Amino acid sequence: xxxxxxxxxxxxxxxxxxxxxxxxxxxxxxxxxxxxxxxxxxxxxxxxxxxxxxxxxxxxxxxxxxxxxxxxxxxxxxxxxxxxxxxxxxxxxxxxxxxxxxxxxxxxxxxxxxxxxxxxxxxxxxxxxxxxxxxxxxxxxxxxxxxxxxxxxxxxxxxxxxxxxxxxxxxxxxxxxxxxxxxxxxxxxxxxxxxxxxx
Numbered sequence: 001x002x003x004x005x006x007x008x009x010x011x012x013x014x015x016x017x018x019x020x021x022x023x024x025x026x027x028x029x030x031x032x033x034x035x036x037x038x039x040x041x042x043x044x045x046x047x048x049x050x051x052x053x054x055x056x057x058x059x060x061x062x063x064x065x066x067x068x069x070x071x072x073x074x075x076x077x078x079x080x081x082x083x084x085x086x087x088x089x090x091x092x093x094x095x096x097x098x099x100x101x102x103x104x105x106x107x108x109x110x111x112x113x114x115x116x117x118x119x120x121x122x123x124x125x126x127x128x129x130x131x132x133x134x135x136x137x138x139x140x141x142x143x144x145x146x147x148x149x150x151x152x153x154x155x156x157x158x159x160x161x162x163x164x165x166x167x168x169x170x171x172x173x174x175x176x177x178x179x180x181x182x183x184x185x186x187x188x189x190x191x192x193x194x195x196x197x198x199x
Contacts, residue, residue: 015069015082018062025083025154027073036070076150080175083157089168091175099177105142109135109184113191129192136188143181149174 016023019035043062072078084091098106112135116128153171156162162170 013065014086015065015072018065018069019073021073023086024158025079026151026158027079029074032070032074036066039066076147076154077175077178080150080154080171084168084171084175087164087168089172091172091179093172098180099173102142102177102180105139106180106184109139109188113187116191132188132192136185136192139181139184139188143178143185146174146177146181150178 014023019032019039021027021032021035040063043059043066072082081091109132112128112132116125116132119125119128150171153167153174156170157167
């Protein structure tokens, strides 16, 4: 914000800076939302509709940056991916296979889903669907554990409790697990969805 006119000014900020927050991974959702709405009201383009073109442009860019910052930082997974980016890393770097701890679960669930897709008898389909519903519970428990591990990783970063390279490796591992588990949950839910009547 410009000290003289109160208008937005162009600035190169990371997403934490856009919201006036320190670079910390543990974020209180209510505080994040409050900052987003407060800043959004202060730099909204409607407030500067009759202003100089540079101020209007800065308002539009600032609002876009603010919205992106809010969307990325409110979700722990996207926040973790952004943190990797800030540290010059990508999730895909040296990380292209199913995490070993999940390999058996992924294989078993995908095999059951394939059997359900191929089942022609209603009784077999019902039995397989029941088994897959049980697997869904197992996958959801694994997702809950992975999200807990992500929260612990964030706390370690903020408290400086471990060496950054080991935290990066741990963060990548956890985010990779979450990505595979999300895909599994999506595939399970898609197969268990009742068929559309509009078809």
